[in-house]
Amino acid sequence: MDLGIAGRTAVVCASTRGLGRACAEELARAGATVVVNGREQASAEKVAAEIAADTGATTIPVGADVGTAEGRAALLGAVSIVDILVNNNAGPPFRDFREVDHEALLAGVEANMAAPIALVQAVVDGMVERRFGRIVNITSGSVKMPLAGLDLSSGARAGLTGFLAGVARSVAHANVTINFLLPGAFDTDRLRGIQQRTAAQSGRSQAEVADNARSSIPAGRFGSPAEFGATCAFLCSAQAGFITGQSLLIDGGAYPGVL
Structure with a gap:
């Protein structure tokens, strides 16, 4: 399927490994120009070169910490416009909730709620003006099925989901969508x-x-990272304009509920 995003510009946060890299690869395969991001410039350059060689797409490496204002500025400054934004960041470490002090709580919320919101704020009006935008937030299956020890991750990511739910409806008229991918156990x-x-x-x-x-x-x-990346690419496609405000759980059926 032609996803209709050839020539679009995508920023994929934390995309030098794992699920973020898989998303960057599939967007590049669909013909998008992709900003590849990792904390270290050398790593971003290496992965960007590998994706470009594999797909023939234009890739732009940016070594920056998306959890900081300076890092976000570097990401957005690498391109003139952003058509597609994939929010992704590492979650807080596994720990008993009793061990989460105030400093750790704020750091988790900053990394997994405040940082992606800041990126959305920076790009969404341009998307509305151009009448095209795709925002995909990678959260976690724990948003629907919380796990003890991942309480901070679950809480911050659920907060992001709730915060952007209304935003998604406010920009849908302009062919701008905001969705959430909730991964379960991926290899x-x-x-x-x-x-x-x-x-x-x-x-x-x-x-x-x-x-x-x-x-x-x-x-x-x-799960295979490649199948996760393909799902992300579809949500970013021209054909996915009627899907917004949705949390898509991808977990092989592990969640037992019906909603």
Whole structure:
């Protein structure tokens, strides 16, 4: 399918690895010019070059921390307009809620709620004026199915979802959409790191931990970053203009509810 976004400009935050990289790759494959972002310039340059070589697309590497005002300014300053924004950032570390002090609470909200809101504020009016815009926020499956130990992540990302819900409806008339992708267990470095930590704490092997997690997913497997990226690219497509304000859970059926 031609997604109708060839020649569009996309900014994909935290896109040198994992799900962010998969989104950047699929947007580039669809013909968009893609800003590839990581905290280190060298890493951003390496991944941007790899995506360009694989897809033939124009990529722009920007080494910046999206959680800071300076980092966001660098991202937005790399291009003249932003047609597509994919908000993504690492979540707070796993910890018991009793250990989340005031400083950690504010840092989590800043990284996973305030920072993406600031980027939306910066780009949305230009999208409205041009009568095209696609904003996808990568949050977490824990927004729908909270997990103990990820309370700060769940809370900040749920806050982002609630904050932007009304914004999405206010700009839909201008062919600007705002949606949310909620990943479950995907085969990424982050997932493997969690499994390694769980294995070390429980005395089991990492393979046992992975098998146990996999068995709880009706699909019988972990998600592929490539399929997540393809879903993101579709939400950014010309054909997805009637989808807005939605939280799409991608978890292989792990969430047991009907809503």
